[in-house]
Structure formats: structure tokens, C-alpha cells
Amino acid sequence: MSDHSLAAHIHIVLVEDDAGVSAAFEQAVSQAPDMTLAWVAGTRALAGPPADVLVADLGLPDGSGIDVIRAARACWPDCAIMVNTTFGDELSVIGSIEAGANGYLLKDSTAETMLRDIRILHAGGSPISPRIACQMLLRFRQDGAAAAPPVAPAGLAAGPTRTRAPDGAAVPVTLSSREQEVLELITKGFTYDEIARLMQVSRHTVMTFVRRIYTKLQVKSKVEAIYEARLHGLLAP
Numbered sequence: 001m002s003d004h005s006l007a008a009h010i011h012i013v014l015v016e017d018d019a020g021v022s023a024a025f026e027q028a029v030s031q032a033p034d035m036t037l038a039w040v041a042g043t044r045a046l047a048g049p050p051a052d053v054l055v056a057d058l059g060l061p062d063g064s065g066i067d068v069i070r071a072a073r074a075c076w077p078d079c080a081i082m083v084n085t086t087f088g089d090e091l092s093v094i095g096s097i098e099a100g101a102n103g104y105l106l107k108d109s110t111a112e113t114m115l116r117d118i119r120i121l122h123a124g125g126s127p128i129s130p131r132i133a134c135q136m137l138l139r140f141r142q143d144g145a146a147a148a149p150p151v152a153p154a155g156l157a158a159g160p161t162r163t164r165a166p167d168g169a170a171v172p173v174t175l176s177s178r179e180q181e182v183l184e185l186i187t188k189g190f191t192y193d194e195i196a197r198l199m200q201v202s203r204h205t206v207m208t209f210v211r212r213i214y215t216k217l218q219v220k221s222k223v224e225a226i227y228e229a230r231l232h233g234l235l236a237p
Helices: 019-030 063-077 090-099 109-122 129-149 177-187 192-199 203-217 222-231
Strands: 010-015 037-042 053-056 080-085 103-106
Touching: 010 019, 010 109, 019 109, 019 129, 019 177, 053 103, 053 109, 053 192, 063 080, 063 090, 080 109, 080 203, 090 129, 090 177, 090 222, 103 109, 109 129, 177 192, 192 203, 203 222
Parallel strands: 010 037, 010 053, 053 080, 080 103
Antiparallel strands: none
């Protein structure tokens, strides 16, 4: 008797709009005696019954898979959620984790690795692709270095890195309606190209809005922009 036959049977839901990826996933799961693919959705609508594990892509035709994660976490509190995507940027990773994802895999994983990680996820683990793990470690190290107080030359005081009022409160920041729209789309995990299509503008225009947002918030990355925007009340906490 195999070890898998002794484990609890895992019912899986897949949210994926790529027919080829869906077919390959279904084939892999069909060969696992301890797993069943309950149903597959090609959009972010969760219309079927809950399952033990949800595997979701982030790039969907009707929006971001982060919305799927958030909805699943609210409706299916006991469901373990795995991201399986081509998006490896830090905004997508952090947005997914904040929405409720328990694991994050890139689509370069083999079928064997995917099944192993689903078992780990179902058992309470948090599998993450090695490349994503390295990226997150680098980000944490950079954040730790940035949080350290700057050392000023002798006789000079180090100034603040961000604009604050005398009482320590954040100085109000105002974004234009288009800048606010870009910020909210970035927070939802959309890429610059996707934002350009949604807003019906060029990628260059989107980048211009992003630079203005960064300048107003005095930040240098998407993660910092989201953090500062929440401090300023521009985004819901």
C-alpha cells in the first residue's frame, strides 16, 4: 500500500483560463490516487462547491486572480489556497499572500512537484517556488537595511526619509483621479500592460502616472507605494 493511499483524499478546484494548462493539470491529478479535481473555472467566479485546495492563476480574462483568493478565503475559510502563475513580481506575491494565499508556485514547476506541493499545502505547509523565496528574502533584507537610521557625517543631523508633520503624522498626499485609478489597479495585481489596456492608454502613460505616484509618496517601489498609500488613507487597510 502506498503512502498516498493512507492520506486524506484531497478535493481540488482549479481556476485557470488556459486550456492547455488545465488539461495538463487534470491529467496530473488523475494519476494521483489521493486527489480528485472537483471542478475547473476559467474566470474568477467561484460558482461550484468548496474544496480542500484551490489552485488559482492570477491572470484571468475578467480580472485578477487575487480577487478569487480573497473571495475563496471569505467563503471557504477551511480551504488551502495555492497560486500557480507566471507572475513573479513582488506586488503579485505580496498581494496574493495578503489576500489569503497559503502557497505560491510559478508555472515552471513539473507535474510531480505540483502534486507534492499540493500535498504539503493540504497538510498545513506553505510551498513557495525557490525563485520567489529568494526574491522575498532579498526584499526583506532591503527593507531591513532601509529601516536602519542613516549615519550622518560628523556635525550633521540625518534628515527624515519621508515627509512627516512635526507631530509625526503623514503629510496629506493628493492623487489625481487617474493616478488613484492606477494605484488601485496596481494594488489588485495588474501589470502595467494590463492597466494600459484597461484604461485605454499607452504603457508610457501608465508609467508616467506611476512616476507621479512614486514622487508624491516619496517611494521607489510598488510595495512601498502601497504601504505609504495606506498610511495616507488612499487605500483601504
